[in-house]
Amino acid sequence: MSTSLRSNPAVTAASLALVLLGTAIGLIFFFTPEDVDQGISQKIFYIHVPIALTAYACFGWGAWKALLHLWKRAPGADLESYVAIHQGVIFGALTLLTGSIWAKASWDHWWVWSSRQLVLFLVLFLFYAAYFMLRFSVEPGPARANLSAVYALFGVALIPVSFLAIRLAQDFVHPVVFKSSGPAMTGSMFATFCVAWAGMLALAATFYHVELAGKRLDTHVRELRALLERP
């Protein structure tokens, strides 16, 4: 694995993540003002929302790779789709965890059905967890790749549909007791948010490339073993 920046995406991504997230943390704690309403716990927003957006990006990337697999028969697209969705689930779980902590800090409940973003992530988490169940119960091969790809595309279609459904549901399911104060972001807050978001994307890209390389290594080692163990 060459380590020149041009040919090793994992190194590029990791360097970017280091710089961006480092800057972001610095900005969050030393630069941005403390929120008037929510106090210092509002600063959870700076990682919670970027993590959520990054999860969406991962699912989208996974769906794109799935489409490439089905449409163009691109080799390796299935593996890339799987790894991307894996990152999406990791970041999705992080979204739920940080969101729950923020809910407790803001409204004194570990879970609030009125938070549309949280509920959407719960639904998506269930959906993509089933993706892994699907993958683990089918033998590796072209069939599994096809099924996974189709399911990944369903997932991406589900995101807007679920969002709409959750919004419609709020009219009859749960009265919006807790109003989230849509943050009117100041310039400094927005800039910090952007840096944090870029950093999270870089982090996800790092995870993605490292895991991908690991899986490819696995395949090579297995092939090597098969070649060597032949009498």
Added chain:
Amino acid sequence: MSGGDYLAAAYLVFFLVVLAWVLIIALKLARLDRDLASLTALARRRREKAPGREEQEEQEEREEAPVG
């Protein structure tokens, strides 16, 4: 718990998840290392078992070569 405590908890959770990922990758690397080590040993044993055979193959090639 105060607001600051929750803030710390959220960042801590993020940090822990990233560290957990690093741990899992490290375990995977260790396994790959073991696998490759055993494969290297296997290849080495193969080589040692058949050095005589290799010399014989080279001799056969030399005998066939000088035609034309």
Added chain:
Amino acid sequence: MTYASDVLTLARKDLRLELRARDTVPAMVLFVVASLVIFHFALPSASGDLAAYGLLWVALIFTALLGLVRGFAAEREQGLLDALVLAPVDRSTIWLAKAIAVLAFLGLAELVALPAFALFFTSVTWATVAGVALADVGICTVGTLLAAMAAASRTRELLLPLLFLPLAIPIVVGGVGASVVEDPGRYLGFLAGYDAIFAIISWASFEYVVTE
């Protein structure tokens, strides 16, 4: 053979098989009625009509799952599927035919379930019926595709609910919404939209689910 005639032939095969075997639809009917009875015991007395509507939809979703699991279940079905895939028919006809058959089964079960619900709990409005009809389309189109996926796996009956339930959430929202709110139009429209989007995706991707 046109697309439509292929679909009708395949659908007729499924319906005739069910007519002879008579196992899926009676099971679905019994299941949905039993569920409604359990729900009566599960609802505290102050819950009211709204909770009952919610449980109706839960019962319908799970009854549909029962029918869907049976869809690609039989071993001979698997052999037949392989044969059909080799045949020179558009693969999506298989999907559409199966979806129509499951829709028929579900509809029959609902012919019993809705009156039972009206009897046990509260009256069924026209909006509820419309919602059920629209939801059925969504359930059967998506469910049939997912059932084909699950049929290709080791865990089959175990996997189908896991794949189906997250996708069923919008259906439940649409259906319950149509049943309980003053102006059900929005929810019915949403269900129609869901049906359109996911029917198209299911139709287009079935090919990839059954071939390699």
